[in-house]
Amino acid sequence: MLALRVDADTVSRTRLSPSPASECMAWLKLTAASRRHPVFGDPGPLARASLAHPDVALLADLLPQNGDTYTPDLLTPQPGTDAQRRDLLDEQIAQIxxxxxxxxxxxxxxxxxxxxxxxxxxxxxxxxxxxxMQRRLANGLALFWRDALSDCWPELRSILDQDIAHRATAIATHGVGRAIGALHPDIDWAGDAVTLAKWGDGEIDVTGRDLVLAPSVLNWPHVIIQVDVPGQFVLYYPAQRVGASRDRSSRGIAPVVGNARAALLADLETARSTAELATRIGYSPGTVSYHLNALHRARLVTKVREGRYVLYQRTAQAARLLEEPRD
Known part of the structure; x- marks a missing residue:
């Protein structure tokens, strides 16, 4: 267990904020590695095309690869305190x-x-x-944001804002400690420390620093800490309700096809791989594959190969079944 030792000053300066730069780095990392997000899927052709710019390629070259975990903190500056969040990205680009x-x-x-x-x-x-390098990295982030994330940022920000509102209410009702302990199963509060399971044994003194709790969508479902820069302490945690809309849309059809297959169909408005679906609905890849094969035989999903992935998507017939009201 890793313990991040805090003091009363840190607790008193705890705040919540999204980090556009962190979301951008997560999306760029997936793009550069030709990987898919377990919820939002393929970064898309515009994101891939952006890698052709030398400043975006330089930015991507500083991201971890092949299981490495370290990302230079300068690429994800600690979010500032702009209450309207209109200038957070510009502020982070300027900090880089x-x-x-x-x-x-x-x-x-x-x-x-x-x-x-x-x-x-x-x-x-x-x-x-x-x-x-500083100027080129700042330019690379601005370009990749424009090409790959600016259009979908309102949707992502809505998820982040809802999470922040929920956590702010929890802090006001139960206090900072209990709110931190509820962020993720691997995060806990020990009275004088934030503890992280599965991070090895150790202790880091972060007393006297601001603690920024940053919900994340594109880093989902991972927990990330940022403490290498003196004075900075950012704890990135998975935002709640990422992909949660499937729960509502699958309720009507669940008695007909079963809970697992209903959840899969609700999630397949967008084409997804078996691995993505397993992460999203909490079943093993083998179980997901079994149910997908049954749905494919029933002509409720289609499947196509795209590179090294087989992608599944629900058919029009399945969409109609999801929309039908049931008693």
Missing amino acids: EATAQDDLETQVFTHTRTHWSRPLRATTRRIAESGR
């Missing part, structure tokens, strides 16, 4: 551009050497040493 050269070199050279299984590319190293 203003990163001190010493801080950049510590994160890009020293921390990646410690935490990555691959060496930093020589071209990336030269750009970092030139002093031009």
